[in-house]
Amino acid sequence: MHQHQHVLPLDKKQTYVMVQYSPLNSGSGAQYDSYRGLHQFVPPPAIVARCPKLTRYKMIGLLAVVVLSLFLLTFMAAKPPTMGVPFFRGDDQTLAGRGGLAASPMCSLTLPEDANLSGGVELTADAAPGAPVAQSPETLDNTGTDAFNPGQNEVHVYPSDRYESDSTRRRIKRFPTAIVIGARKAGTRAVLRFVDLHPDVVTSKREPHFFDREYKQGLEWYRQQMPLSLPSQITLEKTPNYLVDWEVPKRVYNFNESIKLILIVREPISRAVSDYVQLRERALKNGRYKRFPDFESLAIDPSTGDVDKSYAPVKRSLYSRHLERWLAFFNMSQILILDGDNIRYRPWEEMAKVEKFLGLSHQVKQDCFVFNETKGFFCVKVIDRKKSNGATVQKCLSESKGRVHPPIDPVVRSKLRDFFHPFNKRFFYKIGRTFDWE
Numbered sequence: 001m002h003q004h005q006h007v008l009p010l011d012k013k014q015t016y017v018m019v020q021y022s023p024l025n026s027g028s029g030a031q032y033d034s035y036r037g038l039h040q041f042v043p044p045p046a047i048v049a050r051c052p053k054l055t056r057y058k059m060i061g062l063l064a065v066v067v068l069s070l071f072l073l074t075f076m077a078a079k080p081p082t083m084g085v086p087f088f089r090g091d092d093q094t095l096a097g098r099g100g101l102a103a104s105p106m107c108s109l110t111l112p113e114d115a116n117l118s119g120g121v122e123l124t125a126d127a128a129p130g131a132p133v134a135q136s137p138e139t140l141d142n143t144g145t146d147a148f149n150p151g152q153n154e155v156h157v158y159p160s161d162r163y164e165s166d167s168t169r170r171r172i173k174r175f176p177t178a179i180v181i182g183a184r185k186a187g188t189r190a191v192l193r194f195v196d197l198h199p200d201v202v203t204s205k206r207e208p209h210f211f212d213r214e215y216k217q218g219l220e221w222y223r224q225q226m227p228l229s230l231p232s233q234i235t236l237e238k239t240p241n242y243l244v245d246w247e248v249p250k251r252v253y254n255f256n257e258s259i260k261l262i263l264i265v266r267e268p269i270s271r272a273v274s275d276y277v278q279l280r281e282r283a284l285k286n287g288r289y290k291r292f293p294d295f296e297s298l299a300i301d302p303s304t305g306d307v308d309k310s311y312a313p314v315k316r317s318l319y320s321r322h323l324e325r326w327l328a329f330f331n332m333s334q335i336l337i338l339d340g341d342n343i344r345y346r347p348w349e350e351m352a353k354v355e356k357f358l359g360l361s362h363q364v365k366q367d368c369f370v371f372n373e374t375k376g377f378f379c380v381k382v383i384d385r386k387k388s389n390g391a392t393v394q395k396c397l398s399e400s401k402g403r404v405h406p407p408i409d410p411v412v413r414s415k416l417r418d419f420f421h422p423f424n425k426r427f428f429y430k431i432g433r434t435f436d437w438e
């Protein structure tokens with residue numbers, strides 16, 4: 001068959017391709033490229049003349065620009081958090097932070113799919129706070145399973161996740177942006193559990209004790225103690241011993257001088273008794289004592305008949321002393337003071353203060369709580385996602401929270417009241433508010 005040869009310019013670099021075609025096939029169509037040894041679509045000379053610049057390389061270049069732009073846009077949309085520096089997103093109303101958990105408009109509490117609810121108490125979705133409820137509440141102590149923690153089963157941590165967007169739903173461990181520093185037995189666990197209900201908050205399950213006991217382990221160890229979080233979530237931890245340890249304020253300051261601190265205080269005598277009850281329980285459990293001394297015999301120095309201020313449960317209630325050491329490093333504006341007694345009776349009021357202090361949206365409202373008559377404390381309502389009807393279960397703190405206190409000799413009580421009075425006054429002066437503490 002008779003054939004013609006044409007040379008057609010195909011790109012800017014003047015690469016010429018020899019195209020063979022027969023007169024019968026002189027229009028556009030698939031033809032043999034002798035240069036590349038391939039059959040390819042070659043437009044007729046007329047088309048090439050009209051679109052001389054639309055070459056294969058140009059197309060590839062254009063595609064690359066589009067892909068690069070899309071990548072840059074995605075990258076800029078993601079907010080890379082800064083390690084160790086407060087990272088607040090209080091304006092974020094999205095509830096996607098719980099790994100896609102559905103949010104109830106009245107209270108955004110939903111259990112993760114794998115939460116073990118056996119023995120939980122089923123409530124109707126609209127059970128009124130304060131209404132009597134059934135027994136056997138689930139417990140949520142630091143020793144138990146943290147059914148609220150959405151990331152508890154996630155084990156993969158990708159260093160590059162710091163640069164991922166929320167939509168990837170990947171989580172990493174981040175330093176806390178706020179620490180509950182105490183006081184011991186003032187309601188620190190309740191506060192941490194309740195604030196953990198907020199979709200933009202994650203909390204450490206255990207007390208890390210980094211700044212007091214584990215400081216030598218280094219910062220990376222500390223970070224590893226934290227739960228996984230999304231860039232939009234803030235991390236909180238609580239270690240009540242931080243309040244009373246002399247070395248801790250300076251260490252925390254060196255870690256992050258703009259960190260937010262939360263101090264929960266409780267009426268000093270009942271806090272001291274609670275402290276005593278815990279120490280007694282532990283000592284009896286350990287078998288160190290067959291009969292543990294009374295609170296009175298420990299709080300009062302038998303040689304003088306005065307309050308023994310070296311007795312740890314008494315010493316830990318000297319809030320002014322402890323706060324002063326923290327104020328040597330931090331401004332009062334960095335420290336939120338919460339009323340531990342009010343956490344027991346109106347927890348939602350204290351939660352609103354926490355949310356405001358942390359720059360969070362107001363989520364943990366009164367309808368998240370239900371009073372448990374048996375326990376004598378507020379528990380939280382969470383939606384049981386295993387049920388489709390929006391039924392809720394209540395989750396209470398463990399039995400170690402809310403122990404029965406022994407009656408205190410009125411004479412000793414009076415001595416303690418007089419003893420604490422000047423310290424309380426000083427504390428009120430420092431914080432610019434008073435408490436109704438006898």
Ligand SMILES: Nc1ncnc2c1ncn2[C@@H]1O[C@H](COP(=O)(O)OS(=O)(=O)O)[C@@H](OP(=O)(O)O)[C@H]1O
Binds near residue numbers: 401403
């Ligand atoms: N909702 C709810 N449920 C249970 N307990 C509650 C609650 N709100 C406050 N409290 C009070 O918390 C007290 C324990 O305080 P802490 O969690 O700070 O104790 S600890 O320092 O972590 O051991 C604990 O002290 P005791 O009553 O002396 O045991 C409780 O009074």
